[in-house]
Amino acid sequence: MTAPALTNNGATARARPRGSADGRLMPVLLLLPGIIVLVAVIGFPMLYSLYLSLTNFTLTTARNFHFVGLEQYITLAQDPIFWQAFGRTVLFMTLAVNIEFAIGLVIAQMMAKAIRGRGGLRTILMMPMMFAPILVGFMFKWVFNAEVGLVNSFLSTITGQIVTIPWLIQVPLGFISLLVAEIWMSTPFMVIILEAGILSLPTEPFEAAEVDGASGWQKFRMLTLPMIMPFIYTAMAIRSLDLARAYDVVRIMTNGGPGNRTELIWTYVNTLAFQRQNYALGSAMSYVTVVISFLFTWYLFRNVMKSRWEGK
Amino acid sequence: MSEEKKISRRNFLRIGGLVGGAAALAACAQPAAPAAQAPAATTAPAAEPTKAPEAKPAGVTVKVHAISGGSYDELYKIIPEWEAKTGNKAEFVFKGNGFETDKRLVQDFAAGTVDYDVCWDHSSFFSQYVKADGLEPLEGYWTAEELKDFIPRLVDATRTDGHLWVMPRHYDISCTHFRTDLGDYKAPETWDQFKEQALKMTDAGAGVYGTQFAGKEEALTGRFYEVMTAEGGQLFNDKWESTINSPAGVKAATMFADLYKAKAMPAEMTNFLWEDVAKNFANGLIGQYTEWFGWYGFFQDPANSKVAEKFDLARQPKGDGNIHSGWAGHHGFSITKAAKEKLGAADLIKHLTSVEGNRVEGKTGILVSRQSVWEELIKEAESSSRPLDKKRLELALLEAQEDFKTPPLIAEWLPMSNVFYPIMQKIILGDVTAQAGLDDAAAQINKLMKDAGY
Numbered sequence: 006m007t008a009p010a011l012t013n014n015g016a017t018a019r020a021r022p023r024g025s026a027d028g029r030l031m032p033v034l035l036l037l038p039g040i041i042v043l044v045a046v047i048g049f050p051m052l053y054s055l056y057l058s059l060t061n062f063t064l065t066t067a068r069n070f071h072f073v074g075l076e077q078y079i080t081l082a083q084d085p086i087f088w089q090a091f092g093r094t095v096l097f098m099t100l101a102v103n104i105e106f107a108i109g110l111v112i113a114q115m116m117a118k119a120i121r122g123r124g125g126l127r128t129i130l131m132m133p134m135m136f137a138p139i140l141v142g143f144m145f146k147w148v149f150n151a152e153v154g155l156v157n158s159f160l161s162t163i164t165g166q167i168v169t170i171p172w173l174i175q176v177p178l179g180f181i182s183l184l185v186a187e188i189w190m191s192t193p194f195m196v197i198i199l200e201a202g203i204l205s206l207p208t209e210p211f212e213a214a215e216v217d218g219a220s221g222w223q224k225f226r227m228l229t230l231p232m233i234m235p236f237i238y239t240a241m242a243i244r245s246l247d248l249a250r251a252y253d254v255v256r257i258m259t260n261g262g263p264g265n266r267t268e269l270i271w272t273y274v275n276t277l278a279f280q281r282q283n284y285a286l287g288s289a290m291s292y293v294t295v296v297i298s299f300l301f302t303w304y305l306f307r308n309v310m311k312s313r314w315e316g317k
Numbered sequence: 318m319s320e321e322k323k324i325s326r327r328n329f330l331r332i333g334g335l336v337g338g339a340a341a342l343a344a345c346a347q348p349a350a351p352a353a354q355a356p357a358a359t360t361a362p363a364a365e366p367t368k369a370p371e372a373k374p375a376g377v378t379v380k381v382h383a384i385s386g387g388s389y390d391e392l393y394k395i396i397p398e399w400e401a402k403t404g405n406k407a408e409f410v411f412k413g414n415g416f417e418t419d420k421r422l423v424q425d426f427a428a429g430t431v432d433y434d435v436c437w438d439h440s441s442f443f444s445q446y447v448k449a450d451g452l453e454p455l456e457g458y459w460t461a462e463e464l465k466d467f468i469p470r471l472v473d474a475t476r477t478d479g480h481l482w483v484m485p486r487h488y489d490i491s492c493t494h495f496r497t498d499l500g501d502y503k504a505p506e507t508w509d510q511f512k513e514q515a516l517k518m519t520d521a522g523a524g525v526y527g528t529q530f531a532g533k534e535e536a537l538t539g540r541f542y543e544v545m546t547a548e549g550g551q552l553f554n555d556k557w558e559s560t561i562n563s564p565a566g567v568k569a570a571t572m573f574a575d576l577y578k579a580k581a582m583p584a585e586m587t588n589f590l591w592e593d594v595a596k597n598f599a600n601g602l603i604g605q606y607t608e609w610f611g612w613y614g615f616f617q618d619p620a621n622s623k624v625a626e627k628f629d630l631a632r633q634p635k636g637d638g639n640i641h642s643g644w645a646g647h648h649g650f651s652i653t654k655a656a657k658e659k660l661g662a663a664d665l666i667k668h669l670t671s672v673e674g675n676r677v678e679g680k681t682g683i684l685v686s687r688q689s690v691w692e693e694l695i696k697e698a699e700s701s702s703r704p705l706d707k708k709r710l711e712l713a714l715l716e717a718q719e720d721f722k723t724p725p726l727i728a729e730w731l732p733m734s735n736v737f738y739p740i741m742q743k744i745i746l747g748d749v750t751a752q753a754g755l756d757d758a759a760a761q762i763n764k765l766m767k768d769a770g771y
Contacts, residue, residue: 061768065448065728067427151585152602167524171584174746262533263587264743280735281765282423 051295058289064282077289087290090261090268091297093180097269098248101187102241108188109195109240114225116196117203127200130193138190142257145186149173149258173259179267186254191247195240202236203229238309245305249298270294374661378406380433381665382422384648385412388681392486392674399668405661415439426451434656435665438483440474440646440723441535441730447482448728453652454480458663466672466687468714470721471647477726484670485686487678488647490716491543493631494598494616495605496624499525502605504631508544508642511605511634512572518604519581527604528576531594532587537741538734539644540607542724544569549638552725552733557771559762561737562755565638570744570751577745587742599624607633607642610713614682617703630709632716643720647686684713729769736761 058077062070081087112130116123133141148155149172160168172178206229214224252271255261261272268276274294278287383393396407410433411421419442425431426449438446446452459481464472467485475483493504493511499518505511515527530540542552550565560566576582583589583597595612597603601623610630619625633642650666652659668674675685679694691714698707724730737758744754 063732063769064423064427065445066769067449068429152583169584173588174585259588260533262739262742264746264748265739266746266748276735281732283732283768 547636
């Protein structure tokens with residue numbers, strides 16, 4: 006039996022010659038089941054969809070399709086609806102994340118100060134998160150219905166006139182309606198993460214600031230905000246990724262319409278791949294979207310890591 | 318920390334290189350398949366039934382993939398009778414609504430995973446299955462004598478490429494519904510009159526819109542199609558080039574846009590599908606509109622409808638082409654090419670589309686496919702206290718015999734519709750002019766058809 010060897014950072018390592026075949030194979034063998042599963046459920050479908058995006062595959066030509074190179078990507082680049090959907094998704098994501106963050110931070114700050122009833126309030130706040138997004142879509146479709154919707158009924162009551170604003174049809178009301186539904190559904194998530202961050206902060210810096218005569222706003226701006234930055238980035242990263250693949254609520258409320266007025270990336274992928282049965286073009290668009298999402302995630306996580314180091 | 322990062326990046330690049338290489342190899346490995354053959358025009362000579370096989374199967378299990386729900390299931394109640402008579406068995410391997418059933422069929426035919434003998438079919442959908450080589454031609458299983466009783470236009474609507482593909486079970490066709498309690502309004506005979514009357518019927522104070530249309534998906538494309546064809550237009554010319562932007566197309570699209578702009582249609586119309594428009598009419602919000610006959614029972618039920626006994630039905634208006642609109646479709650059954658029990662499948666379909674089967678469906682208010690059963694149904698309706706009951710049946714039969722018009726019998730109908738309807742919505746909402754929108758639609762449809770091998 007050999008004594009455990011010490012690595013250069015002081016941790017113990019297994020007593021095994023580094024260069025032996027056994028030493029090299031063991032980690033590979035241990036990782037193999039995981040690698041096989043990943044290749045089967047992620048790698049293969051992704052490669053296959055990449056391959057499909059280079060063909061002219063449609064459901065009705067499933068047995069008679071051929072390689073067309075980058076034709077689908079060129080078609081996509083020339084499609085104005087794609088670029089509009091892309092821009093709208095970025096705008097949707099930016100507005101939703103920032104509004105959710107602003108509302109979430111205010112509520113989290115207030116809840117962190119509350120002495121009694123915090124638990125009950127937190128439970129009530131979490132309720133929107135308990136609904137399936139598809140149900141939230143149906144609910145807000147009714148809320149914004151022109152003839153019998155809650156919003157128009159309310160406006161009719163206070164104005165004394167019949168109000169039939171087509172919320173889901175007009176520009177930019179359709180987009181705003183989707184935004185309201187998404188914010189309603191997901192702000193509680195922001196609240197919970199940010200409140201956890203605020204409650205985890207050490208009390209000493211705040212006590213010292215108090216002694217120095219700092220105002221509430223100064224304490225918030227100079228202490229709370231920088232110290233919860235990792236939480237903010239984490240919450241925003243998760244929500245951004247969520248919003249980049251926003252589909253359920255939009256599918257039910259407007260399905261990207263009318264006339265592509267509220268088209269987002271994933272509703273358009275659905276239109277191309279499943280409604281027009283053009284799987285090749287749908288795959289090409291999915292690939293472009295996934296690459297963009299990947300870059301965005303990398304950027305966000307880089308900032309999360311950076312803020313964590315800065316926090317330390 | 319930095320060392321770990323370096324290794325990780327190198328590994329990442331290595332894996333990335335492998336993945337990219339594999340993808341490139343996979344992409345290049347597939348030999349280029351020949352381009353899709355342009356299908357023959359739907360005007361190919363119709364298949365004449367040959368002599369039907371005489372041997373009747375016994376003791377076999379016929380697997381069925383079919384539509385289900387509501388009145389569709391009534392017909393399946395006669396299956397035990399067939400099982401007792403023949404010694405065969407029918408086993409449902411899938412039941413779902415029309416869209417689910419179609420989706421499964423398209424996927425099964427594409428993947429080659431068909432393990433059933435009989436499948437539900439529809440005049441708007443079957444061309445996809447034919448193109449995917451999923452169906453068995455039926456002319457070898459039905460004699461001319463056996464087909465004689467079916468409404469000819471229904472049978473003709475499933476003949477393409479020189480073959481017969483679907484046996485019709487029942488159908489539905491557009492029909493003008495108009496309120497009789499709003500004033501002295503008559504059935505519009507032309508689409509121009511329809512538009513004029515819709516504008517007159519609109520009464521914002523009373524919450525009544527002159528008309529409406531289902532405003533998305535195939536529902537909108539189909540309504541546009543039937544108005545355009547009545548105006549003398551066609552979707553394609555002989556070379557399968559889109560002619561949707563013809564003057565007839567522009568006139569039809571302009572009618573929709575004008576009615577919307579004049580607020581003669583609900584503002585949310587572009588979000589409506591079949592159930593929405595039917596509910597609006599039943600709630601008394603609509604003066605006149607084009608609807609399927611199938612909703613008649615719902616409209617005449619005072620428990621659900623405010624317009625019970627307060628509306629009339631009329632043949633669809635004509636257009637400048639002097640043709641009545643008549644967008645129609647029928648449900649039926651087909652035999653799959655992969656069927657193991659083709660004779661048993663044919664025998665089951667004959668039972669389901671028999672006089673007896675039609676009688677069962679006819680009693681539920683569905684429009685059936687056999688002319689002999691129509692005579693019985695109309696005779697029965699003479700004793701009804703509501704004269705419209707009989708008129709409805711006579712009108713439905715007349716329209717089936719003279720106006721029954723399916724969309725083009727091509728696999729690309731639904732994808733084409735999905736390209737077209739968002740553009741039509743833009744025209745209705747005033748985002749583009751009718752001419753500009755239809756020009757764009759024609760260009761996109763031409764690309765779709767070219768990609769499909771036409």
